[in-house]
Amino acid sequence: MIMDPWRPFLEVMRDPLQWARSWKHMTGGKVIGHLLPDVPEEMIHAAGALPLALEGAAVSVSQAQASLPAYTCSHAMGLMEMGLTGQLDFLDGLVIPYVCDTTRNLYHTWSHRFPETRHEFLRLPKRLRHPGARVYLRNELERFGRYLGNITGCFPTAERLSSSLDLYRKSRSRLEEAYSMHRKNPSVWTWERVHMLMASAMKTPREEHLSWMQELPWEGDKDEKSQRPVPVYVRGKIWDPPEITKMLDELGLVVVGDETVCGYRSIASHYQEGDPLDSIVNRLISLPLYPGYHDEPRGVVENFLDRVKQSGARGVIFLNPKFCEAAGFDLPDLQRGLEKEEIPSLVLETSTRGVSLAQIQVRLEAFGEMIGEDLL
Ligand code: SF4
Numbered sequence: 001m002i003m004d005p006w007r008p009f010l011e012v013m014r015d016p017l018q019w020a021r022s023w024k025h026m027t028g029g030k031v032i033g034h035l036l037p038d039v040p041e042e043m044i045h046a047a048g049a050l051p052l053a054l055e056g057a058a059v060s061v062s063q064a065q066a067s068l069p070a071y072t073c074s075h076a077m078g079l080m081e082m083g084l085t086g087q088l089d090f091l092d093g094l095v096i097p098y099v100c101d102t103t104r105n106l107y108h109t110w111s112h113r114f115p116e117t118r119h120e121f122l123r124l125p126k127r128l129r130h131p132g133a134r135v136y137l138r139n140e141l142e143r144f145g146r147y148l149g150n151i152t153g154c155f156p157t158a159e160r161l162s163s164s165l166d167l168y169r170k171s172r173s174r175l176e177e178a179y180s181m182h183r184k185n186p187s188v189w190t191w192e193r194v195h196m197l198m199a200s201a202m203k204t205p206r207e208e209h210l211s212w213m214q215e216l217p218w219e220g221d222k223d224e225k226s227q228r229p230v231p232v233y234v235r236g237k238i239w240d241p242p243e244i245t246k247m248l249d250e251l252g253l254v255v256v257g258d259e260t261v262c263g264y265r266s267i268a269s270h271y272q273e274g275d276p277l278d279s280i281v282n283r284l285i286s287l288p289l290y291p292g293y294h295d296e297p298r299g300v301v302e303n304f305l306d307r308v309k310q311s312g313a314r315g316v317i318f319l320n321p322k323f324c325e326a327a328g329f330d331l332p333d334l335q336r337g338l339e340k341e342e343i344p345s346l347v348l349e350t351s352t353r354g355v356s357l358a359q360i361q362v363r364l365e366a367f368g369e370m371i372g373e374d375l376l
Contacts, residue, residue, distance in 0.1 A: 005215040006193060008208075012200040017082070020052050020203065021090045030152050033088060034095040035079055035103065036238070037261035037290050039122055040141065040280050041202060046156035046164040047148035049092065053202035053262060054079055057240035058352050067109055073323045074240055074351045076106045083114060093151045094119040095144075098126075100292040100326045120147045127294045128285050137281045145277075161276035168271075171206045174213050175267040181218070183256055186229055188220050190249040195239060199262045230372035233308045234258040235334070236319025237290070237327070241352045244319065247361055251368045257311030259288050260319070291326035300330065301337040308343060315344040315371040317364070322351035344371050 012019045024031050030049040034041070044051035056078015064072075064080035072080075079096075082088050094117060096107045107121045123140050125133040149155030156164075178197050181189035201209050232253045237260060239245050248255060258264045269286045271279035288307065289295055308316055316338055320327040331347065338345045346367040348360055 003215075005212075005217065006196075008212040009193075009196050009200045012204050013196050016052070016200075016203045017087050020050065023050065023205075024090055030092040031090060032093040032095065032148070032151065033091045035075070035097060035106075036202075037097065037099065037265065038124055038284055038287075039095045039097050040144075040284070042161065042164045042168050042280060043141065043145060043156045044095075044148060045167070045206065046160040047145070048152045048154040049148070050205055051202070052091070053199075054082070054088075055238045055240075055262065056081070057238045058242050061353060067113060068106070071323045072106075073102055073321045074353055075238055075321060075324075076102045077353070080106065080109065080113075083110065092118065093148070095122050096120070097122040098124050099290065100324075102324075118151055120144070124284075126292075128289065129295050129299075133285060134281055137284065138277060141277055141280060158276055161280075165271050165276050165279060167206050167210070171201060171210050171213075172267040172270065174210060175201060177218070178213070178216070179264065179267070183231075183254060185220060186249070186254045188217060190246075191253075191255050192245040192249055194255075195245045195263060198264075198266055202262060202266060228252050228372060229254040230315075230368050231256040231311070231313045232368075232371070233311050233313035233316045234260065234263070234319060235304070235316060236260050236350070237321050237324070238262060239319070240321065240350055241355070241357060241360075243357055244350065244360060244364075247357075247364055251361075251365055252372070253317075253364065253368050256313050257307060259290075259307075261290065265290070291324065291330050297333055301333050304334055305337050305341060305343075308338070309341070313343075315346065315367060317367070318345060318347040319350050320347060322349050322353070322355065 020031050023029065031052050032044045032049045033052045033054045035054050041051035056075040059078035059081050061077055061081045063084040064077050068077055068080055088094065096103055096110065096119065098104055098121060110119055122144055125136050127133060145156045175198055178189065178194050182191055182194045230253050232255060234255055239260065265287055269283050271283055289300060318331065320331065335345055346363060348363060
């Protein structure tokens with residue numbers, strides 16, 4: 001019997017925590033969780049552990065509200081809930097990056113609630129384009145490497161990092177191909193599937209993930225089924241609720257560019273040659289800015305508009321996490337920029353907590369009809 005080539009990815013994404021727990025049980029390997037975004041997974045890999053990307057999407061909250069304010073985004077609230085309900089007790093380490101006040105407070109609350117766990121705060125620079133950011137970030141990553149080595153007993157030396165970077169380079173190139181397959185053949189390479197590939201890459205050993213990807217239908221026929229694909233660009237953080245990926249497919253909306261942390265942002269930008277730690281620093285600095293980082297506002301808007309125009313999208317969908325101040329700050333400038341360019345946009349405030357899927361569906365449908373009217 002021929003195995004469904006999508007199945008290994010589906011199995012991971014059905015329950016990523018359980019998958020990682022079983023992997024640890026079977027291999028005896030170490031697992032280091034990290035809250036998205038921008039924790040360098042390559043370094044965790046080079047230190048001999050499985051990097052497990054964590055996001056709070058789709059976690060139903062019953063206990064975390066006793067530890068965090070109710071207006072905390074789902075991304076952070078979900079992590080606290082997973083901690084309090086014992087779902088993360090198999091982790092050998094946990095990394096929380098400094099992105100915004102919420103993640104900073106989350107780290108302190110975590111330290112208070114779980115003083116016994118080996119958690120670390122990755123102090124990312126807030127102004128990534130500042131001339132001092134490179135040196136600062138490199139020093140911080142060196143410190144981070146020592147934290148990892150103290151957990152695994154294996155420090156991410158330059159040699160080990162180089163070999164991890166080779167692997168991640170191959171994996172990200174393959175994922176970029178998957179991304180372009182979605183544009184060419186969206187009925188087979190649906191967005192739900194392509195997103196599943198990118199998200200599962202951040203939760204499984206990359207070597208295995210890369211070998212699973214070889215089995216996918218790369219040579220498949222050109223898409224004949226798709227009726228009227230409407231190209232859209234998505235700016236957001238996480239797919240929360242995750243069902244939005246499927247909705248886009250069903251509505252004929254094809255993602256030709258995105259900035260989500262487990263989407264294109266996780267595979268974008270290849271490393272330069274040379275010192276491996278410098279390569280990681282340069283990659284992080286060259287990524288599209290995640291809300292929460294600071295930059296000169298005009299540059300933020302112009303760079304964003306360039307990316308949207310290059311993608312060929314007919315419209316932009318903002319998936320703004322509920323209670324995310326950082327995303328709210330950027331929004332008016334970005335929308336004004338899009339209006340000047342006559343590019344339609346739709347803002348959805350999303351969260352698994354208290355947001356109606358049916359309402360999201362109706363708004364996406366209306367937006368798709370508007371921007372794809374002449375494609376009918
Ligand atoms: S930037 Fe927004 S979504 Fe990300 S952790 Fe902070 S508040 Fe949450």
